Amino acid sequence: NAGVTQTPKFQVLKTGQSMTLQCAQDMNHEYMSWYRQDPGMGLRLIHYSVGAGITDQGEVPNGYNVSRSTTEDFPLRLLSAAPSQTSVYFCASSKQGGGYTFGSGTRLTVV
Amino acid sequence: KQEVTQIPAALSVPEGENLVLNCSFTDSAIYNLQWFRQDPGKGLTSLLLIQSSQREQTSGRLNASLDKSSGRSTLYIAASQPGDSATYLCAVSMMNDMRFGAGTRLTVKP
Numbered sequence: 241n242a243g244v245t246q247t248p249k250f251q252v253l254k255t256g257q258s259m260t261l262q263c264a265q266d267m268n269h270e271y272m273s274w275y276r277q278d279p280g281m282g283l284r285l286i287h288y289s290v291g292a293g294i295t296d297q298g299e300v301p302n303g304y305n306v307s308r309s310t311t312e313d314f315p316l317r318l319l320s321a322a323p324s325q326t327s328v329y330f331c332a333s334s335k336q337g338g339g340y341t342f343g344s345g346t347r348l349t350v351v
Numbered sequence: 352k353q354e355v356t357q358i359p360a361a362l363s364v365p366e367g368e369n370l371v372l373n374c375s376f377t378d379s380a381i382y383n384l385q386w387f388r389q390d391p392g393k394g395l396t397s398l399l400l401i402q403s404s405q406r407e408q409t410s411g412r413l414n415a416s417l418d419k420s421s422g423r424s425t426l427y428i429a430a431s432q433p434g435d436s437a438t439y440l441c442a443v444s445m446m447n448d449m450r451f452g453a454g455t456r457l458t459v460k461p
Binding site for chain 1: 440448454
């Protein structure tokens with residue numbers, strides 16, 4: 241049982257480049273979400289999904305896109321990377337009203 | 352807007368002490384509250400989940416309580432060990448969102 245799997249673990253991008261952070265879960269959880277964690281700011285919600293085909297914005301959505309074509313996968317796309325997007329990104333999943341399971345994170349640096 | 356506060360921000364104790372970490376939140380309309388542990392450079396490991404209808408949960412040396420009406424939760428760690436050193440995060444779950452506190456950084460000295 242893999243839980244929540246995130247790839248890649250580390251990534252360095254140049255300003256203006258685009259990339260996709262992958263997230264997959266094998267627990268048949270309806271709810272999936274993306275957070276970023278920054279020193280002094282804690283964890284903040286970027287986007288979330290309550291099921292396949294349904295996504296919505298969280299607290300800090302600008303510069304990011306998401307889609308949910310299957311229950312298992314919830315990729316996060318950076319459209320044009322900026323240094324302000326340097327952060328650690330976590331994907332999480334849960335059953336409705338249940339506890340969250342987090343992936344191990346992606347450490348992104350934008351230079 | 353839900354605000355989650357954790358006190359203290361940092362705590363250093365000698366091995367063997369019992370300790371209490373505090374979490375407060377401003378909106379009592381929560382689904383549940385979850386305590387996580389985060390080691391440096393690592394992900395979040397769930398420790399305890401308390402549903403809004405529950406008062407406490409226990410796992411080994413850990414006990415978490417929830418008083419939803421007053422917006423408070425405590426995490427009690429018994430007989431602390433150096434391996435307990437980590438950052439402890441409190442998070443409250445509402446509809447489609449989970450709000451985190453800034454964490455308590457715990458150091459347990461041998």
